[in-house]
Amino acid sequence: MCPKCKNFTNAPVGQKRRRCSYCGKIINITKAARALFDSPDAASTAVKEFNAARGGDVFEKAVERSREKVRALIPERQLRAEDISSGIDTPVPSGKRRRLMHLLEKEAADNPCTLGRIEGLCGAYQLDWSWVEDQLTNLANHGTLIFPRPWLIQLVKSKTEKTKISSNRIDVSDAILVLLEEKGKRLRVDQIIAHFQIGGVSQDSVMASLERLMREGGIFEPKPGVVSRA
Numbered sequence: 001m002c003p004k005c006k007n008f009t010n011a012p013v014g015q016k017r018r019r020c021s022y023c024g025k026i027i028n029i030t031k032a033a034r035a036l037f038d039s040p041d042a043a044s045t046a047v048k049e050f051n052a053a054r055g056g057d058v059f060e061k062a063v064e065r066s067r068e069k070v071r072a073l074i075p076e077r078q079l080r081a082e083d084i085s086s087g088i089d090t091p092v093p094s095g096k097r098r099r100l101m102h103l104l105e106k107e108a109a110d111n112p113c114t115l116g117r118i119e120g121l122c123g124a125y126q127l128d129w130s131w132v133e134d135q136l137t138n139l140a141n142h143g144t145l146i147f148p149r150p151w152l153i154q155l156v157k158s159k160t161e162k163t164k165i166s167s168n169r170i171d172v173s174d175a176i177l178v179l180l181e182e183k184g185k186r187l188r189v190d191q192i193i194a195h196f197q198i199g200g201v202s203q204d205s206v207m208a209s210l211e212r213l214m215r216e217g218g219i220f221e222p223k224p225g226v227v228s229r230a
Contacts, residue, residue, distance in 0.1 A: 016116035018151035101217030112152035
């Protein structure tokens with residue numbers, strides 16, 4: 001049951017988190033009231049019944065019946081951070097947003113990744129899960145990532161990532177970072193475009209470079225039309 005909107009949802013056994021289908025909140029399944037069913041169809045049917053019987057005791061009875069089933073599926077040894085972080089063999093970058101994007105690029109770029117795994121890796125990337133949870137919601141709202149299933153996330157590859165920058169484009173990513181540093185770390189996008197157009201760099205090149213920096217976590221957009229260094 002979602003602690004925010006009080007609606008019922010379902011997820012496969014073993015998943016620690018999922019996104020609520022009704023309000024969008026990322027639910028901690030391990031702490032939520034939950035019941036176990038023998039098949040996905042049975043779970044889906046039960047969710048419809050529970051939501052239709054809001055305020056009744058249907059769900060509470062199901063929880064009581066399935067309590068022993070849940071206990072039987074819980075592993076005896078808890079998963080430790082070192083069990084899942086041993087594969088991290090590259091230096092962790094500085095800056096929270098950059099570290100988050102580095103994590104997502106590594107874990108959720110080519111294939112969907114569970115929310116539980118992202119949470120488990122937060123310690124290795126020096127990230128706080130409550131902050132990451134908010135960032136994932138924001139990234140989803142901006143179309144940077146999607147939830148293929150409520151418990152899975154995957155980055156959305158942009159056209160500029162799927163193809164190499166064409167020969168008539170100039171990559172000015174590093175120059176943009178230098179410009180932002182010189183101008184107090186925040187500028188409007190039109191100011192950045194105007195700055196580089198003076199030197200003969202096209203708007204298309206500037207926008208492609210900005211998009212690349214945004215995806216890599218080097219910059220972020222505090223509000224529409226404005227970018228800041230991470």
